[in-house]
Amino acid sequence: MLNISKNRIKGKVDLNRYESYQWVMEEDFKSLPRVLMLLFGLMVALMFLPWTQNIQSRGFITTLNPSQRPQMVNTIIPGKIDKWYIREGQFVNKGDTIVKLTEIKDDYLDPALLSRTEEQIEAKERTVRSYQDKVQALDAQIIALENARKLKLEQARNYVMQARLKVESDSMDVLAAETNFQIAERQLQRTETLFKEGLKSVVEVENLKNKTQEAASKKISAENKLLSSRNQLINAQIDLSGIEAEYRDKLAKAESDKYSAISALYEGEGTLVKMRNMFSNYSLRADLYYILAPQSGYVVRMAKAGIGEVIKESEQLVSIIPEDYTMAVEMFVEPIDLPLVKIGQPVRFVFDGWPAIVFSGWPNTSFGTYGGLVVAVDNFIYPNGKYRLLVSPDPNDVPWPRELRMGTGAKGMALLNDVPIWYEFWRRINGFPPEYYYGVSSTESEPKEEKK
Incomplete structure (x- = not known):
């Protein structure tokens, strides 16, 4: 069948008994080249469709305002825990008592x-x-x-x-x-x-x-x-x-x-x-014997527990997550991609726990993604070898879910230029970076004539 040998089985074996042979030898199989040509033409046409270049990175939910981030409540003076007034997961208002301390230093033990x-x-x-x-x-x-x-x-x-x-x-x-x-x-x-x-x-x-x-x-x-x-x-x-x-x-x-x-x-x-x-x-x-809540929020972690436990000066007691905060995403990009990021650049996000169908090259056809805008780009590199970006919600896009919590993971795609798919394949095969220039017209790229 593969014409590897000159010996033939025709006349020696009754091939009509085999259903696969009948399928192969049908006349309709002659239309296969046309189907292949049609598929090839479709693939060529798809190569000219627009593709949005993007930089993908992972991050997590944070906030732009430092006062709205999770805060550790510290002790200013050393002491011994006398009584707890809260429990983990409890909501506390600003000024509520968290814990009462008693003195342990000899200089302050006198009650009068x-x-x-x-x-x-x-x-x-x-x-x-x-x-x-x-x-x-x-x-x-x-x-x-x-x-x-x-x-x-x-x-x-x-x-x-x-x-x-x-x-x-x-x-x-x-x-x-x-x-x-x-x-x-x-x-x-x-x-x-x-x-x-x-x-x-x-x-x-x-x-x-x-x-x-x-x-x-x-x-x-x-x-x-x-x-x-x-x-x-x-x-x-x-x-x-x-x-x-x-x-x-x-x-x-x-x-x-x-x-x-x-x-x-x-x-x-x-x-x-x-x-x-x-x-x-x-x-x-x-x-200072009574530790008060610096702001309203939820108690998420207690670093110390029990009664009579001695704590040192400036030691952490509990962590409080603020009740109201403005969400943002903190994400990191590679140094090679940093020149491509600018303030106000759009970013699409997929949050952990939220179903989404993502087409990285066609963000408009993605489902379950949320928009954001780059508001800050750090100028120094972090220990992980990347640069940090802060992205806030896009006011002109679908609002982010209110159920998101501080620290929720997010996968971000920073959207760059629109290019044909064939160009994107060619760029990736050659290992070239995405388009670097923004909004440069053909007239601006031409050298200006000197005035006589």
Whole structure:
């Protein structure tokens, strides 16, 4: 039958007994070439049908708003679990209590910690007020010393002035006594001369001697009085200097006490601010014993369980999925396909659990797919060696199902250019990438003529 051998079975075997032979040898079989030609022509015609190039990738449901993504509730302080107020799968409103903690650190175990700290703050406030009063008292003392110093100095200056005037007066008295003494001596000499000549008596000579002695005595007395006045002037000047030094020392001591009080006042105020800060921290820490829900949503996973379990600072407790969120798909593309993706590019999705009939080259004829638009393209590569895209629902397409949940898988097809099927086969056979250029017309591709 295959004409491999020259031997023939015709005439030796009754072939009419075989039904397959009858089918093969029928005359209708002669139309097979026409059928084949028709199929070939149909295939050639199909090769010229339009085909939408696409980039396929898998992703999952997420949200564009970070506040709407699944959130882990962490503890700010370490503690021991005292009581749970929720269970897994339960819906909680924002501000609902999730768990109550008890203190485990020695510094905060005192049940009357806030009241004792407040008493310490009040005592420190009284200390600060006493330092303020002391500073005011020292200011008043300094003012009083300044006034007393002015009066004392004025009084001492008056004493000096009086002593100086007394010295001048006594100097004049000395000059007068000296003059009287000289006059008395000259009179005595003239009288003695006249006595020798017999013109004056002895009584007159003796009287003049007596007057001369009195004048000498008055002269010596005036000189002594002058020396005493000079000593008084010196003593008054010394007293003036002593008063100035005394009050300078008193004022310096008062200023020193004042600055010491001010230093203690500032130190007390600093300690008071620190204690108030501690009181605020203690108050806030007391509020942190109750962990509250940061937003409304469903509790999906509890990282800790049981009563009495100790948790560390910043440790995760539960995970909450928000009630309302704007859906988007996070998908990854190969680096070779990244230049082909742009903002606003359409994408078709098939979600896990939703039946669909997909024709990747004819998205309009697909059933059960949903449209989306690229809203963000990351500029850095991820550890998986791909680039991330964020795709939001297309407002002009069929709305995405409300039953979709965070993390649902999705298969995406980023739609590119429309090309004939034969071109797509030729591109894939040669390993060429999809069309790279967008909207380049034939006129734009031609070089422009230079202006003369």
